[in-house]
Amino acid sequence: MLTATPLYAGLITLLFLWLSFRVVGSRRSQKISVGDGGDALVMQRMRAQANCAEYAPLGIILLALAELQGMPVWLVHVFGLMLLAGRVVHAYGFSVTPQVFKARVWGMYLTIAMLAFMALANIFHALF
Incomplete structure (x- = not known):
């Protein structure tokens, strides 16, 4: 049964x-009506x-699979917080004008690290 993942799925949604x-x-x-119409602010937003839509679902899926496989709930929270923080920090850095490049970078570091750790954890658990 999933107890931690729904929290992060809801917050990221x-x-x-x-x-x-x-x-x-x-x-x-x-x-x-459609697209960005050549407007820089619309494109930025x-x-x-889109960046959130590209990374968040995979992170949530990996988190849920790890939790279903018995990952300790405290670790699920650690990785859920990494994903949530990464997405929030990246969205902030991307969304403000002028953009805060360091926030974007740190947001991606957190997101990529979470995805890599969760991918490896799921692979390790499946094989062993």
Whole structure:
């Protein structure tokens, strides 16, 4: 039974929705129906949302699989916090103007580290 993963899935989904609402708001204010319409702010907000959509689902899936395989719940929380913090820090760095490049980099470090550790943990558990 999953007890920790749903917390991070829910929080990351709220982050994704916030990023989505920012895209919708920018499109509405610029009267852009599809795409970015050549507007730099709309493009920036779309990429922040898309980046979350590209990385978060895989992290949540890996987290859930590890928890289902019996990873101690405290470790699930450690890796869940890594993913959540990585996505929040990256979204912040990407979404503000001017962008905060160090936040983007640290957000990706946390996200990539979480994905790598979780991938290896799942592979190790499956083989042994």
